[in-house]
Amino acid sequence: MEEMEEDAPERIEDENHNCGAEGVSVSSPAQVCVDSDSSSDTCESDSSASSAANGAALLFSSTSKFFLNAMTAEEYRTVYWPKLERAIEHLLTQSPMEHISISYEQIYSHVYKCVCQQHSELLYNDLMWKITSHLEQVSSELQASPPEHLIENFNLALTQYTAALHCIVPVFIYMNKFYIETKLNRDLRDDLMKLFSDHVAEKHVSTLLPLLKKAHSMPFQVKPSTMASVVKGLYALRPDWVPLAPALFSRFIPQIDAPALESQLLYYAAQDKTLQMELSQNGFSRGDQSRKRASEES
Structure with a gap:
């Protein structure tokens, strides 16, 4: 990303944690001059006059500085947002293992100034629009993905997105x-994760879950780490998806099932026997049975 012109401004907050204007430089009292008459300019030696002049100069300097540096909506749109948009694009598209050189301090500086200049709503709406547009493109790419690659590709998309949010x-x-x-009584990360849920996960969950269940019934068809990542990711996005595949989610999310009941012990034993048969049919033996203890053979 190109270097941004301004250094990060000094952050100033009042006692109510309200965003303040940038710091301004003020002349010392000895340097403040007032008009003593219509024909000449002299520096006041009287302390009260000097104090009054200093206060007036401070107010004038601060007010002038603020209005001279005021950011118009047009300036935000043509100068600040394009730089922030390019940085966001870099962060969204870099792979988790790739490092793109970006000055986070300069990005923060631009965000800070936009907020201080009362452009928070514009900035928030633009950020949400930019990320929504990106996620719609991600969803389209997943839609074109072959079924045998959908689980892996979804995992890559979710991993890349969460890595981008960390920045x-x-x-x-x-x-x-x-x-x-x-003002909105929400949290930025929650809003951005909801975007992924609405624009990507929700559009593919009905296809993903059957593929995940099939892959789980055929061990190592998909890497266990990928299976765990996708199932845990779906649960984090929308816990109410659990009823769509309770057995699948219970394999990866602890304590998601109801506590075991003594009355269901026979049912649990039958489930375990079924799982062992499925593993055996898929080529997974139970090991060397010839080394059983004598007590087990009787």
Whole structure:
């Protein structure tokens, strides 16, 4: 990403944690001059006059500085947002093992200034639009994925997205604190994970779950780590998907089933026997049975 022109501004918060304007430099009292008459400019030596002049200069300097640096909606749209959009695009598309050189301090600086200049709503809406557009593209690519590759490709998409959020959420923390949490009563990461749920996972869950159940019945057809990652990811996104495949989710999510009941012991034994038969039919032997203890052979 190209270098951004401004250094990160000093963060200033008042006692109510409200976002403040950038710091301004103020002349010392000895340097403040006032008009003593219409014909000449002199520096006041009287302490009260100097104090009044200093206060007036401070107010004028602060107000002038704020309005001179005020960011218009057009400036936000043409200068600040394009730089932030390029950074977001880099973060969303880099692979988990790839490192793209981005100055997070400069991104944070731009977010900070947009929030301080009262463009939080614009920034939030643009961020959500950008990520939604990206996720719709991801969903289209998964739609074109062959069924035998869908589980792996979904896992890659979810892994890449969550890795991107580890970078995006921290640099937008100022917007999260002073706009999303305060005015929307929500959290940025929750909102962004809901986008993935709505625009990607929900569109493919009806295809994914049968594939996951089939893969689980044929051990090592899909890597166990991939199976666990996808099932746990779906559960984290939408716990209410559990009833769609309770046996599958219970294999990877602890304590998701109801406690075992003594009255169901025969049922549990039958389930275990069925699983052993399935493993045996798929080429998984029970080991060397000739080494049983004598007590087991009687």
